[in-house]
Amino acid sequence: MNKFKEIVEANRAWLCLDCGKCSSVCSITLNLIEGYTSPRLLVETAVASGEDITLEDPLLWSCLTCQRCSEICPSEVNFSAFVQGARQLAFDQGLSGSCTHSGMIQGWMRMMADPDLEQDRLGWLPDDLAVDQDSDTIYFPGCLPYYDAAFGELGFEGLAIARGAVKILNALGIKPRILENERCCGHDLYWQGDMETFQKLAALNLEIIQATGAKRIVTTCPECAYTLRTTYPEEIGDLGVEIYHLSEFLADQPLLKTSEKSSGLESGKVTYQDPCRLGRFSGVYQQPRDLIASLGYELVEMDHARSTSICCGTSCWSSCGQVNKEIQISRLEEASSTGAGLLVTSCLKCQIHLKCAQKIPGGGDSSQMPIRDLTTLVAERI
Amino acid sequence: MSKVKTRQKVILFTCSWHAYSSLEAVARERISCSTAVVPIRLSCLGRISPGIILKAFEGGAAGVLLLGCPEGQCRYQTGNLEARKVVEETRSLLLLLGYDENRLEYQLLPAENGEKYLEVLNQFLERVQNGRKKS
Numbered sequence: 001m002n003k004f005k006e007i008v009e010a011n012r013a014w015l016c017l018d019c020g021k022c023s024s025v026c027s028i029t030l031n032l033i034e035g036y037t038s039p040r041l042l043v044e045t046a047v048a049s050g051e052d053i054t055l056e057d058p059l060l061w062s063c064l065t066c067q068r069c070s071e072i073c074p075s076e077v078n079f080s081a082f083v084q085g086a087r088q089l090a091f092d093q094g095l096s097g098s099c100t101h102s103g104m105i106q107g108w109m110r111m112m113a114d115p116d117l118e119q120d121r122l123g124w125l126p127d128d129l130a131v132d133q134d135s136d137t138i139y140f141p142g143c144l145p146y147y148d149a150a151f152g153e154l155g156f157e158g159l160a161i162a163r164g165a166v167k168i169l170n171a172l173g174i175k176p177r178i179l180e181n182e183r184c185c186g187h188d189l190y191w192q193g194d195m196e197t198f199q200k201l202a203a204l205n206l207e208i209i210q211a212t213g214a215k216r217i218v219t220t221c222p223e224c225a226y227t228l229r230t231t232y233p234e235e236i237g238d239l240g241v242e243i244y245h246l247s248e249f250l251a252d253q254p255l256l257k258t259s260e261k262s263s264g265l266e267s268g269k270v271t272y273q274d275p276c277r278l279g280r281f282s283g284v285y286q287q288p289r290d291l292i293a294s295l296g297y298e299l300v301e302m303d304h305a306r307s308t309s310i311c312c313g314t315s316c317w318s319s320c321g322q323v324n325k326e327i328q329i330s331r332l333e334e335a336s337s338t339g340a341g342l343l344v345t346s347c348l349k350c351q352i353h354l355k356c357a358q359k360i361p362g363g364g365d366s367s368q369m370p371i372r373d374l375t376t377l378v379a380e381r382i
Numbered sequence: 383m384s385k386v387k388t389r390q391k392v393i394l395f396t397c398s399w400h401a402y403s404s405l406e407a408v409a410r411e412r413i414s415c416s417t418a419v420v421p422i423r424l425s426c427l428g429r430i431s432p433g434i435i436l437k438a439f440e441g442g443a444a445g446v447l448l449l450g451c452p453e454g455q456c457r458y459q460t461g462n463l464e465a466r467k468v469v470e471e472t473r474s475l476l477l478l479l480g481y482d483e484n485r486l487e488y489q490l491l492p493a494e495n496g497e498k499y500l501e502v503l504n505q506f507l508e509r510v511q512n513g514r515k516k517s
């Protein structure tokens with residue numbers, strides 16, 4: 001039996017066979033440089049051909065799992081989950097997408113699955129920020145210390161995001177607990193199909209987090225938030241704590257006292273990139289926008305915003321090539337054409353990927369556009 | 383953190399030029415080396431990347447040693463300098479992971495110098511063994 005057929009069934013993807021509606025919005029399909037593939041065609045291949053041919057379909061490896069297709073799907077097909085399931089099958093056969101950055105990121109993630117690991121990951125915490133290792137609120141920076149070390153050259157804000165988050169929590173009277181040995185949440189390995197390592201990481205985090213007795217986790221990474229909140233209960237178990245992305249958490253808190261506008265932006269106009277895992281996957285659209293407004297900025301939306309937002313172009317650190325760069329460059333141009341002087345996002349990976357695309361020579365105005373995380377934008381006003 | 387165990391291997395990356403010729407000089411003289419060392423020859427040390435080094439540690443390496451040509455003598459001009467940058471970046475990742483940074487080292491070697499090669503290699507092996515205390 002063709003195992004792909006089971007995955008097709010589990011995600012209702014047979015309905016794609018006589019549809020194809022989402023081919024008109026899929027970023028990969030729209031930006032293909034050569035050949036043609038689409039969500040519908042991938043399903044057709046999976047159903048009609050053998051596994052071998054399905055494994056050769058470029059969309060299986062390049063799909064961003066951005067969920068843009070599901071947003072307009074008339075038949076409730078969970079296409080991203082279909083792709084994840086198919087990658088699991090492929091991974092079990094020793095296949096995976098081509099890892100970007102020489103596999104460095106998957107490298108540190110897999111090394112974190114070692115139960116005996118004792119990381120030295122809190123060096124970023126300055127003395128003037130207050131933390132309390134008995135607090136019932138955990139701040140979960142995720143792999144930020146690692147990304148900071150790896151992508152500093154891009155002008156990525158890195159650990160300034162983590163410091164900003166603690167500063168904001170402190171301003172609310174919260175001294176968060178920060179885990180000395182938290183592991184990568186496993187998001188990227190999960191979406192690459194590496195279930196074995198994902199489960200090891202998740203089990204370690206489950207043990208570490210439950211041992212704290214904390215009530216809530218606040219994170220600045222949409223992928224950590226989604227994975228801890230939704231994927232862990234599905235795959236390994238409920239953490240038994242509330243999980244928030246910082247922008248959601250702040251929406252429930254008394255309004256932060258922020259200082260006068262010091263944006264240095266001539267127009268005061270900003271635009272906002274919805275991260276896939278925060279927007280389409282978690283339905284958090286309004287809270288980041290309210291925060292931007294609370295800082296006195298005028299938010300000018302891109303043509304594709306909220307549920308129609310376009311992914312930053314690369315996911316789970318795999319398959320980054322010309323198609324991805326096309327997606328990123330056109331997204332930057334869309335941001336720049338709003339007339340905003342600043343592109344705000346609330347995902348460290350959106351920032352890394354878009355800043356990387358800005359380094360491509362000949363990018364024009366959009367390659368000059370400053371990109372900031374919502375966290376540091378709020379923190380600098382406190 | 384991950385303790386170095388006796389049977390763990392040391393991965394040695396060399397370029398194909400100065401460093402490798404020193405390794406060959408040792409081989410020609412039939413001097414025996416530690417069996418823990420696994421040499422991997424690259425065309426140029428500039429070919430190394432953080433992902434490859436982490437892969438070695440992920441696979442259980444006790445240490446990773448990179449040997450390249452002396453400064454100004456890289457056959458491809460800047461490969462040895464590129465490698466230095468990669469080592470610095472990877473060291474900062476290893477430190478976060480709680481590894482003793484001395485488990486990754488970068489050295490430049492003259493050509494055809496077996497003695498120097500052995501000296502560098504043995505010193506590294508010793509440091510890696512001593513590094514066991516911390517990591």
Ligand code: SF4
Nearest residue numbers: 016019020021022073
């Ligand atoms: S995912 Fe939905 S919209 Fe896309 S081809 Fe399948 S059924 Fe049609």
Ligand code: SF4
Nearest residue numbers: 026063064066067069
């Ligand atoms: S999840 Fe995104 S990239 Fe993948 S098929 Fe759907 S629209 Fe295309």
